[in-house]
Amino acid sequence: MNVINDTRSTLEKHMPLLVGLLVAWLAGKALKKMFWTAFGMYWALKATGIHF
Numbered sequence: 001m002n003v004i005n006d007t008r009s010t011l012e013k014h015m016p017l018l019v020g021l022l023v024a025w026l027a028g029k030a031l032k033k034m035f036w037t038a039f040g041m042y043w044a045l046k047a048t049g050i051h052f
Helices: 002-047
Strands: none
Touching: none
């Protein structure tokens, strides 16, 4: 019983860090995708002669 309680407390101790890392990783992926989408749209509009 003691080992199970130690494992559970360790998991509960590290869960906020793991969730934070997961959120940061997903946010990074979303920002990267948004950047490349905007970059591609800019170059597509520039190639058609539309300038801002």
